[in-house]
Amino acid sequence: MLELIYRALTHLAGPAVRRLLDRRALRGKEDTARRGERLGRPGRARPMGPLVWVHAASVGESLAVLPLVERLLAVDPACHVLVTTGTVTSADLMAKRLPGPRAFHQYVPVDLPVAVDGFLDHWRPDLVLWIESEFWPNLLAGIRRRAIPCALVNARLSVRSFRNWRRAPAAARRLLSVFQLALAQTQVEADYLSILGIGDVRALGNLKYSAAPLPADAGEQALLAERLVGRQPWCFASSHAGEEEAAIAAQLRLRASHPKALLVLVPRHPPRGDAVADLLAATNLRVARRSRGERPGPDTDVFLIDTLGELGLVFRLCPVSVVGGSFVPVGGHNPIEPALLGSAVLYGPHMHNFAEIAATLERAGGARRLAGPDELAPAVAALLEDGSARQTLADAARAVAEANATAIDRVMEALTPLLRQAGIGR
DSSP: OHHHHHHHHHHHTHHHHHHHHHHHHHTTOSOGGGHHHHTTOOSSOOOSSOEEEEEOOSHHHHHHTHHHHHHHHHHOTTOEEEEEESOHHHHHHHHHHSOOSSEEEEEOOOSOHHHHHHHHHHHOOSEEEEETTOOOHHHHHHHHHTTOOEEEEEEOOOHHHHHHHHTSHHHHHHHHTTOSEEEESSHHHHHHHHHHTOSSEEEOOOGGGGSOOOOOOHHHHHHHHHHTTTOEEEEEEEEOTTTHHHHHHHHHHHHHHOTTEEEEEEESSGGGHHHHHHHHHTSSOOEEEGGGTOOOOTTOSEEEOOSSSOHHHHHHHOSEEEESSTTTTTOOOOTHHHHHTTOEEEEOSOOGGGHHHHHHHHHTTOOEEOSSGGGHHHHHHHHHHOHHHHHHHHHHHHHHHHHTTTHHHHHHHHHHHHHHHTTOOO
């Protein structure tokens, strides 16, 4: 009953959703050239042969599925993989990182019946792999009605979400019945999903451990490394509103005791570059801005990386990395990315999006959790001064990442029956 009510309400909500897309487009959060994809009008023809649809909500999830996409393509040379996401940033990253030409990106349709039906009728996927926990009722109901094999992969479910779903057990069971298989990141999440009604649930680890190191342009890395000789660079990566102030305050403190310190500041969303530059302009810090083609000089205090897809370069250049989204209640970003590139990892108190990874790193001595912004400057200073402690932290984190990198093997083994059911890899 709730499913029918939701479908009816979202059918009526079409005009309001279109206005919402218009407002998002004005803020740069929608790709106007590809608006049709969001409304169930795909931007390209369906390729011949088997098609696996992988849905990953945003940047973190989409990067995590890259090793999965590569393995799926290797299973069957006739197979194509469609990856959907909902953000402009993730679409740009997928354009650069997907292993073409048999893997390609489209925007996920909004959860309106007409958009969902247009999407599914066009693509006719043979298998659906849903990443983590972004559950859209019309999309999942459409998959179920068409009897498409479907699995929940790298599943993550917070305590809060679990408790909310427990308040409507019949609706949760109905919604999640589309998943023939759920592969959870941890046993706790596996237990949650089993209680909510998914029959076959297994805890196989986190695919984020299996991701390849972020790429970097070797020529640019060499050029910047030469410019940074004699400097003490540290980065604040994937910062959100409210965190840039903390990073700037830490750099001002560091500059007094460590005049060679250089803050490499990377906003999570590059369009916020102007706002961050305005914050920096209110200080006496000397700034080089990446989007303007500037590079740091001997007197630069802050290198503002307000461009996309350069964290691989940043983590290679900075021996100390602070993970953003963790000093505000966003939930943190992936600490494995700097760990794989030998950078010592610090983060704030809010790491609930990566709770299991953060706990594993901390137990191994591979990361340090700070209580708040006031601890940022002294923690960075200590690591900049003590190369041995910095290396110990970085080595422990890398060891954790490498020890857990086989998650992709377990996931592929578990998916094999569904792949065969879909006619892939026979």
